[in-house]
Structures are given as structure tokens and as C-alpha cells.
Amino acid sequence: MIKKAETNILKVVEQKVMDSFVHLHNHPEISWEETETTKYIKEILVNSGCKVIEFDDCTGIVGEYGNFNNNLPIVGIRADMDALWQEVNGVFQPNHSCGHDAHMAVVLGVLWRLKETPELAKRVAIKFIFQPAEEKGSGALKMVEKNIIENVDYLYGIHLRPVQETKPGRATPVIIHGATKMYNVEIIGDDAHGARPHLNHNSIEIAAQIVNMISQIHLDPRIPHSVKMTKLHAGGKNTNIIPGNALFSLDLRAQNNELMDKLEIKVNDIFQSMRNLYDLDIKITNIDGIVAAVTNDEAINIMRKSIIETLGEEKLDIPLVTPGGDDFHFYTVKKPDLKATMLGLGCNLKPGLHHPKMKFEEKYLIDGVNILFKALLNTYKV
Known part of the structure; x- marks a missing residue:
């Protein structure tokens, strides 16, 4: 049973996630030009007590939270930042029709949940990776080049799924992209x-x-x-x-x-x-x-357990095989011992990803926050 104090925390975090999503949705920036997005994320990371890693030759930013001095396994949580350059109502413009604005808001929500549970700070070591240029297929490779995942043991990502693949209120523990x-x-x-x-x-x-x-x-x-x-x-x-x-x-x-x-x-x-x-x-x-997805059973099982504990076993979907692609999988190809998986979140997304008028039900974003937060707890067994 969820305690009243925890319910209040969730309400506070959910409102922050929604506010952040609205801001990011209304300020889209295309690949390698996510300058203002980077500044916005940096301010939140710093105010949340993260040590920040910036780059002098590209956009993107990383926040380190927790205890990096106690030989704890290091967990990365990755959000992609860029919008598409797309014709919307007859005008070409940056447009978040792939859900990256939502991904950033969800990952920030995980940070806010950690901040609302301060006793966890000594028991976790988290890298919040805000990666540029996923739509170009080159942002993850840049983060590899910057050695961002060199010391990372587990890596979790998230992607909103079209309603044809994942029904609202449901989730899959792995997206097997092509x-x-x-x-x-x-x-x-x-x-x-x-x-x-x-x-x-x-x-x-x-x-x-x-x-x-x-x-x-x-x-x-x-x-x-x-x-x-x-x-x-x-x-x-x-x-x-x-x-x-x-x-x-x-x-x-x-x-x-x-x-x-x-x-x-x-x-x-x-x-x-x-x-x-x-x-x-x-x-x-x-x-x-x-590249196509290279899967890891341990990471998938952690995410599967986290979905069940958050939504219930009846809301757990089988692994999702999809012809879409994501540069997230370069991380596992470049570091084969990395234990990684990407959460697929059902949110009534219609008519489809990359449609200029893509819409989804924002109330489901908190499900993504809670599942990823639970995945952290299950990774560290706390």
C-alpha cells in the first residue's frame, strides 16, 4: 500500500515532469543544435546536486548523482534530446514528433524521485546521460568517443511506443530495434x-x-x-x-x-x-x-521485474520486436559487457512516431518515471 507521504512525493514529481515536458515540447531543437536544451537540462542537474560533465565541441550533457567513491556499480539512464526537422502545417520547423521531449522529462523525473529519497544518495551511482543527435544516428557514438559509458555497468533507456505496438498503461522490458x-x-x-x-x-x-x-x-x-x-x-x-x-x-x-x-x-x-x-x-x-539491438538478459529481467512491481503483471508486454531503429544500441555494440535495455512505454501514441501531428496521453509519463526508478532500486537491490 502506498503511504500518504509517498503519494505526495509522486504528485510533486509528476507536476515537475509535466512542466518540464511542456517546456521541452515548446522549445524543440534539431540534431547537434540542442544548445538551449542543454542549458535547460544543466540548470536542473546542478540544482539537483549533480556533478555535471559538459562538452566543448558538441551539445549534450551528463549529470552524476550519488556515491562514485564506494565501488558501487554505475548505472546510466539515457534520454535523447533532438527534435526532427519536419513540415508541420506547411512550414518546416523543429518538431518533437519522436517523443524525445517526453524521454528527457521522464529521466529528469527519475532524478527528482531520487532527490525526494535522500537516503539513497549513498547507495547509488547514477549517470544521467542527455544525448544529442539520436535522429542523425551519431549522438551515441559521440558519447562513446567522450568515454561517457567507459565505467558504466548498466544502461537503461526509454522510448514511447505507438498504440499499434504497446497499448496505453502497458510496458515492454526491451525494444528490439532493427x-x-x-x-x-x-x-x-x-x-x-x-x-x-x-x-x-x-x-x-x-x-x-x-x-x-x-x-x-x-x-x-x-x-x-x-x-x-x-x-x-x-x-x-x-x-x-x-x-x-x-x-x-x-x-x-x-x-x-x-x-x-x-x-x-x-x-x-x-x-x-x-x-x-x-x-x-x-x-x-x-x-x-x-545497428540492430544487442540484448542482455540480466538488464531485461530487471526491467521486467520493475514493470510488474509498478504496473502489475497484467500490464507487462512481451519483448517488442520493431523495424524502427535507435542509436542507443551503439552503446552495447561498442561496449559488449554493458548490461543494457530500453523500456517501451505505452501511452496511446497516435497516429505514429514521426507523424508531424503525433500525440500521446501525457498522464502515462509518470509510469515511465516510476518504472525506471524501480529499475534503479532493483539494480542496487535496495
Whole structure:
């Protein structure tokens, strides 16, 4: 039975979480430009008694709370910070349609819960990791480069889940994301007069052939995978010019890292066949990517127990396999002995992640706070 004093604490923390969410939601910043967000988080970390780690060459911030001098296991709790650059009501702008504003507010809520239980300060060693540029797939790698997880033993994350995956009031102890690769590519040729199509190769037609060829890639049907063109630009203002140049982007998905390697080989084989057929250059200008999840049973079991103790066993979902991606999994790939998992929180999120008008029920954020707080207690067995 929850005591009256604990109920009052939860109400105070919940209000702080809601206030923080509203502020962060109304002040979105895109990847690597989370300057004001970093300042906002820093002020809260300092006022909460954290030792702060800042970076002189990038956004993001880390707060250390507890006892780092007693050989305690160190637990990291990570929140991503960046918003998407997205068209909303006809205007391109930063937009928190992936829930990172909520993730930050929840992780701050865990800190506030710890502050309301001061006797825990000597029994825990927590790193609150506010990571930039998740949407670019490069923020976690930057934190690895900065040695932020070098001494971390356990790492917990959180992500709001669409209602199609996790129903409101429910939670899953692990999100098994797939691998993602994002290609930017140039077709490099020469323009020609619209009346003389024999004098060049139409880059739009070449791009269309690439679309058709990638749709015919067939790999193991038991493992989810896809590849599709997500951007194409060719030609200018004049309609009587056959464009020789084009820019396009591809989005590749595979549920595990091994299948992603095979998918990349197929895509690059298609590029090479186009080069040979048309005797022109197809140049890959940039590749960003996110690895598939590498799971840890101990961390998952801690999160499973924490969900049951917070919401009840009837609200526990099985592990969630999803084709989406998250750079959180670079932490476990780069540090294989790290015990990590990501909590999936049901909150009636509709119509979906990255939809410009994504909405969810904010009352469920306190569930995320309480589950992660319980995960800390269960990790330290207090």
C-alpha cells in the first residue's frame, strides 16, 4: 500500500515532469543544435546536486548523482534530446514528433524521485546521460568517443511506443530495434536538349530503374527487411532540359546486423550495374546508420521485474520486436559487457512516431518515471 507521504512525493514529481515536458515540447531543437536544451537540462542537474560533465565541441550533457567513491556499480539512464526537422502545417520547423521531449522529462523525473529519497544518495551511482543527435544516428557514438559509458555497468533507456505496438498503461522490458542505413547518392551525368534524348542518359529514368531493381531484392523472408527510395531531386526550372544529374536517398532496414550486411551488398551491386550499363558515375556521398539491438538478459529481467512491481503483471508486454531503429544500441555494440535495455512505454501514441501531428496521453509519463526508478532500486537491490 502506498503511504500518504509517498503519494505526495509522486504528485510533486509528476507536476515537475509535466512542466518540464511542456517546456521541452515548446522549445524543440534539431540534431547537434540542442544548445538551449542543454542549458535547460544543466540548470536542473546542478540544482539537483549533480556533478555535471559538459562538452566543448558538441551539445549534450551528463549529470552524476550519488556515491562514485564506494565501488558501487554505475548505472546510466539515457534520454535523447533532438527534435526532427519536419513540415508541420506547411512550414518546416523543429518538431518533437519522436517523443524525445517526453524521454528527457521522464529521466529528469527519475532524478527528482531520487532527490525526494535522500537516503539513497549513498547507495547509488547514477549517470544521467542527455544525448544529442539520436535522429542523425551519431549522438551515441559521440558519447562513446567522450568515454561517457567507459565505467558504466548498466544502461537503461526509454522510448514511447505507438498504440499499434504497446497499448496505453502497458510496458515492454526491451525494444528490439532493427538496423538502419541511410544512403545519400548522386547520379553524375550531362544535361541534354529535350529534343535530343540520344545525347545523354536521363537521370530520372536511371533513378526509376534503381527503384524497380531494389524492389526486386529478395533475402530471407523470415527476417523483416526493406529498402526504398525516400528522396529524389532532378532537373530545374526548364522543362525542355533532360537532366543528367540527380540526387536521391535510400532507407535500408533489417531486423539484424547480419542481414543488413547482405542488403547493403545487393544495393551496391545495383549501383555498379547501373554504372556499367550507362557508363556514368553513381557516387555515394554519405552513409549514416544505426545497428540492430544487442540484448542482455540480466538488464531485461530487471526491467521486467520493475514493470510488474509498478504496473502489475497484467500490464507487462512481451519483448517488442520493431523495424524502427535507435542509436542507443551503439552503446552495447561498442561496449559488449554493458548490461543494457530500453523500456517501451505505452501511452496511446497516435497516429505514429514521426507523424508531424503525433500525440500521446501525457498522464502515462509518470509510469515511465516510476518504472525506471524501480529499475534503479532493483539494480542496487535496495
